Amino acid sequence: MASSVSPVIPVVNQQQHPTNDAAAGGPPNALLSFVSNVTQTVRNILSNRRPWTELIDRSAFSKPETISDATSRIRKNYTYFRINYLTIITCALGVSLITHPFSLLLLATLLAAWLYLYLFRTSSDAPLVIFGRQFSNRETLGALIISTVLVIFLTSVGYVLVSALMVGVAIVCIHAAFRAPEDLFLDEQDSPATGFISFLTGAASNGVAASHMVSARV
Secondary structure, three states: OOOOOOOOOOOOOOOOOOOHHHHOOOHHHHHHHHHHHHHHHHHHHHOOOOOHHHHOOHHHEOOOOOHHHHHHHHHHHHHHHHHHHHHHHHHHHHHHHHOOHHHHHHHHHHHHHHHHHHHOOOOOOOOEEEOOEEEOHHHHHHHHHHHHHHHHHHOHHHHHHHHHHHHHHHHHHHHHHHEOHHHOOOOOOOOOOOHHHHHHHHHHHHHHHHHHHHHHHO
C-alpha cells in the first residue's frame, strides 16, 4: 500500500530585521526637528506681540513726574509690551554679534560643538575619537563645559553679550518710563498657556528632559 507523503512546505522566517530607516533618525533629523521647534516657538511668541504703532505713538509720551511714577510705568508697559521689548533686546544682541564677527564665530562654533558632539549623539553612534584617543560621554561633556567657560569669560564674547544686553535693557527702560500707559488696555492679560509664559513653560519642560538625558548619559 503506497503511503501518501504530504509535500513539505518551507517555513519562511517572518522576523523583520531593522532597516536603515531606524538609523535615519540620527543627528540630521534631530537637528531639523530642533530647528523646526525653535522656529515654531518663535512664531507663536511673535504672534502675541502688540502693534508697533502703539509702541511708537508719539502722543503717548510724557515725562514721568517721580521715580515711583517711572517705575510704575515700566512695570505696566512691560506687562503690555513684553513681547515687543524682548524682541528689541534680542535685536540688540543680534546687532552686537553681527558687528563683532569674531564673537559670532566663536558662539556659532560652540553651539555646533554642543549639538554635534553631545546633544544629538545617540548610543548607537561611534565613540568620539580625536588624535587616536577615544573619549567617553563624560569626558566629552567635561570638555564642552570647560570650553564654554573659557569662551564666555576669557574672550570678548562675554563682554559683547553683557554690553548688548545692557544696551537693550536700557532702551526698554527708557521707553517704558516715558511711555504713558493710560491708553493701554492693561486688563487684557494673556492666559497662562499663551505668550511668553508658554515659552517659559516649554523651555522648562525641555530643560527637565535635557537634564534627565544628560544625567542618564553621564
